Amino acid sequence: MTQPLLTVRGLVKHFPIAGGLFGQKKVVRAVDGVDFDVIDGETLGIVGESGCGKSTTARLLMHLMPQTSGEILFDAAKVGSPDLSLSEYRRQVQMVFQDSYASLNPRLTIESSIAFGPQVHGVPQREAIERARDLLAKVGLEPSRFAGRYPHELSGGQRQRINIARALALRPRIVILDEAVSALDKSVEAQVLNLLMDLKDEFKLTYIFISHDLHVVRYMSDRVMVMYLGKVAEIGPSEAIFETPLHPYSAALTRSMPTMDPDNRTMAAPLSGDPPNPIDPPSGCRFHTRCSFAEGVCSQREPVLTAAGAFHHVACLRSEPGSGHTMAPSSAIAA
Amino acid sequence: MLTAPPLVDIQDLKVTFTGGPKPICAVNGVDLALERGETLAILGESGSGKSVTLRALLRLNPEKRTKVDGRIAVGGEDVLALKPRELQAFRGRTVSMIFQEPALALDPVYTLGHQIAETIVKHNGGSYADAKAKALDLFERVRIPSPERRLENYPHEMSGGMRQRAMIALALACNPKVLLADEPTTALDATVQIQILLLIRELQREFGIAVIFVTHDIGVAVEVADRVAVMYGGRIVETGPIRDIIRRPRHPYTIGLLKSRAHDAMAKGTRLDAIPGSPPDLANLPPGCSFAPRCKLGTPACTEAVPEPVAVGEGHEARCFRTDQTAAA
Ligand SMILES: Nc1ncnc2c1ncn2[C@@H]1O[C@H](COP(=O)(O)OP(=O)(O)OP(=O)(O)O)[C@@H](O)[C@H]1O
Ligand SMILES: Nc1ncnc2c1ncn2[C@@H]1O[C@H](COP(=O)(O)OP(=O)(O)OP(=O)(O)O)[C@@H](O)[C@H]1O
Ligand code: SF4
Ligand SMILES: [Mg+2]
Ligand SMILES: [Mg+2]
Numbered sequence: 001m002t003q004p005l006l007t008v009r010g011l012v013k014h015f016p017i018a019g020g021l022f023g024q025k026k027v028v029r030a031v032d033g034v035d036f037d038v039i040d041g042e043t044l045g046i047v048g049e050s051g052c053g054k055s056t057t058a059r060l061l062m063h064l065m066p067q068t069s070g071e072i073l074f075d076a077a078k079v080g081s082p083d084l085s086l087s088e089y090r091r092q093v094q095m096v097f098q099d100s101y102a103s104l105n106p107r108l109t110i111e112s113s114i115a116f117g118p119q120v121h122g123v124p125q126r127e128a129i130e131r132a133r134d135l136l137a138k139v140g141l142e143p144s145r146f147a148g149r150y151p152h153e154l155s156g157g158q159r160q161r162i163n164i165a166r167a168l169a170l171r172p173r174i175v176i177l178d179e180a181v182s183a184l185d186k187s188v189e190a191q192v193l194n195l196l197m198d199l200k201d202e203f204k205l206t207y208i209f210i211s212h213d214l215h216v217v218r219y220m221s222d223r224v225m226v227m228y229l230g231k232v233a234e235i236g237p238s239e240a241i242f243e244t245p246l247h248p249y250s251a252a253l254t255r256s257m258p259t260m261d262p263d264n265r266t267m268a269a270p271l272s273g274d275p276p277n278p279i280d281p282p283s284g285c286r287f288h289t290r291c292s293f294a295e296g297v298c299s300q301r302e303p304v305l306t307a308a309g310a311f312h313h314v315a316c317l318r319s320e321p322g323s324g325h326t327m328a329p330s331s332a333i334a335a
Numbered sequence: 336m337l338t339a340p341p342l343v344d345i346q347d348l349k350v351t352f353t354g355g356p357k358p359i360c361a362v363n364g365v366d367l368a369l370e371r372g373e374t375l376a377i378l379g380e381s382g383s384g385k386s387v388t389l390r391a392l393l394r395l396n397p398e399k400r401t402k403v404d405g406r407i408a409v410g411g412e413d414v415l416a417l418k419p420r421e422l423q424a425f426r427g428r429t430v431s432m433i434f435q436e437p438a439l440a441l442d443p444v445y446t447l448g449h450q451i452a453e454t455i456v457k458h459n460g461g462s463y464a465d466a467k468a469k470a471l472d473l474f475e476r477v478r479i480p481s482p483e484r485r486l487e488n489y490p491h492e493m494s495g496g497m498r499q500r501a502m503i504a505l506a507l508a509c510n511p512k513v514l515l516a517d518e519p520t521t522a523l524d525a526t527v528q529i530q531i532l533l534l535i536r537e538l539q540r541e542f543g544i545a546v547i548f549v550t551h552d553i554g555v556a557v558e559v560a561d562r563v564a565v566m567y568g569g570r571i572v573e574t575g576p577i578r579d580i581i582r583r584p585r586h587p588y589t590i591g592l593l594k595s596r597a598h599d600a601m602a603k604g605t606r607l608d609a610i611p612g613s614p615p616d617l618a619n620l621p622p623g624c625s626f627a628p629r630c631k632l633g634t635p636a637c638t639e640a641v642p643e644p645v646a647v648g649e650g651h652e653a654r655c656f657r658t659d660q661t662a663a664a
Contacts, residue, residue, distance in 0.1 A: 004551035049524040050495075155613045156381075186551060187588075187629075190595035190609035197606065214525065219597035219607075242599070256525040258554030260598070262577045265558055269530040274494040295470070 003076060004037035005173065005206055006061070006093075011035070011070035013056050017279065029278050030056040032230035035038070035305060036069070038174065045221030045238065047214060047253065047277045052227040054210045058178045061208070062095050091121055094167035096160070098179035103163055104151040111136070111147035112165045119226040121170060128169075133167040138202075139195060157188035161195065168199065176208040181216065188254040193220065214257050218242050223311065227248045229278050229286040232305060236312030246314040248291045285317060340411065342545050343369035343392070343513060347405040350387050350569075354623070356401035357618040361387040363569040363625075364405075369513070374539055374546040376556035378469075379566030380614055385549040388566075389515045392547075394425055410512060428458050431506040432515040435522055439497040440505060441490040447474075447501045448486030451508050458509045473504040476541070477534060496527040500534065507542065514539075516548045520555065532558045553593070557581060562650070565589050568615045568625030570641075575651030583655040585661045588626045624655070632657045 014027035114132035252270035288298040317325035350362035452466035474482035573586035
C-alpha cells in the first residue's frame with residue numbers, strides 16, 4: 001500500500017464535565033482510541049449514530065482543539081514539528097460544516113470571504129480576489145452576478161457552494177465535509193454532490209465525508225469507517241461495508257435504512273433501544289448491550305481492530321482469532 | 336350516490352402570512368382528503384408548506400398575522416368556524432400532533448405520568464387515578480421498557496428515542512381520530528428512526544386512527560404511507576398511492592426528485608441527475624406552475640396559468656399541463 005496522506009493513531013478526546021458527584025472527575029469519552037489512515041485521492045466516509053464522535057474526530061484532524069492523546073501524521077510528518085508547521089498544515093486540510101450561514105461572515109461580500117483565507121496566508125490581495133472569482137465560476141455562481149453579494153442574499157445551496165469555494169481557496173489537499181449537504185433540499189443536494197465530485201477530479205482532492213445519510217455516503221465514498229461510541233467498529237471498502245458488513249452494528253445500521261420498495265417494507269427493527277451514554281460506556285465491547293451475538297466474553301474483553309479482508313478491519317470478538325467468542329476463528333492466521 | 340364524506344376534507348386551502356413587509360403565500364390552494372384508518376404522507380422540501388398545512392388543521396398558525404381561506408372539515412366539523420372552547424376540545428381529542436422536537440409538546444417541569452394524566456382528566460373528565468392507569472397502559476402500548484418507573488421521569492431524564500415514544504403516548508391520550516406527525520423521526524438516528532416508524536405503523540393499525548405524516552424523505556414515506564401527496568411551492572403537485580408515486584411518478588418535479596437520489600444500484604462515479612435551480616421564493620411566486628422555471632418540459636403556457644389536477648391513474652393525479660409527456664415508456 002502507498003504511504004497514507006493522513007495517519008491517525010490512538011486518537012483520544014475526553015471532554016471533562018462539571019458537577020461530578022463527590023468531586024469525581026467525569027469525562028465524555030467522545031473519541032476513545034481511534035486508528036485509521038486516509039489514502040491520497042480517496043473519499044473516506046464516516047458514519048455512526050449521533051454523538052459517536054464523528055465531528056470531534058473531524059475537529060481534531062483540523063487541530064481546532066488539542067487531543068487528549070494520540071497522534072496525527074500528515075505525509076508522515078507530525079503537525080507542529082519543524083517539517084510541518086501548524087499554519088502550513090491548516091492550509092493543506094480544510095473543512096466545510098453543515099450550517100452554511102454560521103460559517104460565513106455576514107459583513108463580508110462573498111468574494112472577500114473567499115479571498116480572506118489566501119490573504120491571511122500571504123497571497124497578495126489582487127491575486128486572492130482573482131482566485132476567488134475563479135472559484136465562484138467553478139462552483140457554478142457567475143462571478144459578475146454573485147461576487148458582490150452578501151451571505152443573506154443567497155439561498156442555502158448557494159451559501160454552501162461559497163463555503164466549498166472558501167475551503168478550496170487555499171488549494172488544500174484534504175477537505176473534510178462534516179454534514180456539508182445535510183441542510184440542503186434534496187433537489188439541491190444532488191447539484192452540490194455533483195459539484196464535489198467534479199472539484200475532486202479537477203483539484204486531485206482527498207475527502208473525508210461525514211453524513212448521517214447512508215445512501216449519500218455509499219455513493220460518495222471509496223472506503224467507509226463506522227464508529228460506535230467513540231471507537232471504530234469497522235472500516236473497509238464502501239461496497240463491503242454496505243453489502244457484507246462484518247460488525248453486527250454496521251449490519252444493523254445498514255438494515256435500518258428505509259426501503260424504497262412499498263411491497264417489501266421493513267418488518268422488524270434491526271436494533272432496539274438507543275445508543276448508551278458516552279460518559280459511562282459499557283465495558284468490554286461497547287456494543288454488547290444491543291448486540292444479538294453478545295456472549296459473556298463480550299462484556300469483559302475489548303475487541304481490537306482485526307484484519308478481515310483486503311483493506312477491511314473490524315472490531316468484534318466474533319472476528320478476532322482466539323478471543324473466546326464461540327464464533328471466533330480458533331487462532332491467529334499469519335498475515 | 337351515497338358515499339360518506341372523508342374524515343379529513345381540506346378544500347382550496349390558502350394560507351398567507353401578512354406580518355412581514357411582503358405577504359408570504361405559504362399554502363396556495365391545497366385539496367386533501369383522508370379516510371378513516373388511512374396514512375397519508377406529505378412529501379416535500381424545506382419551505383414547501385408542509386408544516387403550515389398541518390398547523391392549519393389545528394389552527395396553530397398565529398391567527399392575527401395569518402390569512403386563511405378555504406375549507407377544513409374533520410369528521411363533519413368545520414374547523415375554521417370553531418369557537419375557542421370548541422377548538423380546545425378539538426385539539427387532542429379529535430386531532431392531535433407530534434413534532435420533530437419533543438420539547439414542543441412536553442413540559443420540562445412535570446413528570447410524564449403527570450402530564451398524560453392531567454391531559455386525560457382535562458379532556459375526558461374522570462378521576463386522576465383512572466387517568467394514571469390509562470397513562471401506564473399508553474406507555475406499554477408505545478413499548479417503553481419499565482413503564483411504571485418511566486412514568487415518573489422528567490423529559491430530560493429520557494433518551495431521544497424514548498422522549499419521542501412518550502410524546503406519541505401523550506398524543507394518543509384522548510383517543511384522537513387523526514394523528515398529525517410533523518417529521519417526528521428526522522432528528523433521530525437511523526436505528527432509532529426505524530423503530531419509531533414501525534411503532535407508528537403498529538399503533539395506526541391497533542387504534543384505527545388516520546395519520547398525516549410529513550417528511551422530506553421518500554424512504555420514510557414508503558415505510559409508513561398508503562398514499563402520498565407531493566408538495567411544491569405551497570401546492571400539492573402530485574398525489575396517489577405510494578406504489579404509483581414510486582414506480583410511475585407523473586409530475587416532472589416528482590420524477591426529478593426520484594431521479595436525483597443517490598441510490599444503491601448506482602455505479603461509482605455516475606453523476607446524479609440533479610434538478611437545476613432552486614425552490615421558489617414564496618414572497619415572489621412565479622405566475623403559472625411554480626415548478627416551470629426548473630422544468631425540462633416547460634412551455635410558455637406553463638408560466639401563464641396554474642395547471643389543474645389531471646387524473647393519470649386510479650386515485651392518482653398530477654398538476655401539470657404536460658402529463659402526456661411524462662408517462663413511462
Ligand atoms: N465541547 C464539548 N464539550 C463536551 N462534550 C462534547 C463537546 N463536543 C462534543 N461533545 C460530546 O462528545 C460526544 C461526541 O460528539 P460529536 O459531536 O463528535 O458526535 P457526532 O458523531 O458528530 O454526532 P452528530 O451525528 O450528532 O453530529 C457527544 O456525546 C457530545 O455530546
Ligand atoms: N408564522 C410564519 N410567519 C411567516 N412565514 C412563515 C410562518 N410559518 C411559516 N412561514 C413560511 O411559510 C413557508 C412554508 O413553511 P413550512 O414550515 O410549512 O415549510 P415546510 O414544508 O414544513 O418546510 P421544512 O421541511 O423546512 O419544515 C416558509 O417559507 C416559511 O418560512
Ligand atoms: S464483540 Fe460481541 S458484543 Fe461486540 S459486536 Fe462482536 S459479538 Fe457483538
Ligand atoms: Mg457531528
Ligand atoms: Mg416543516
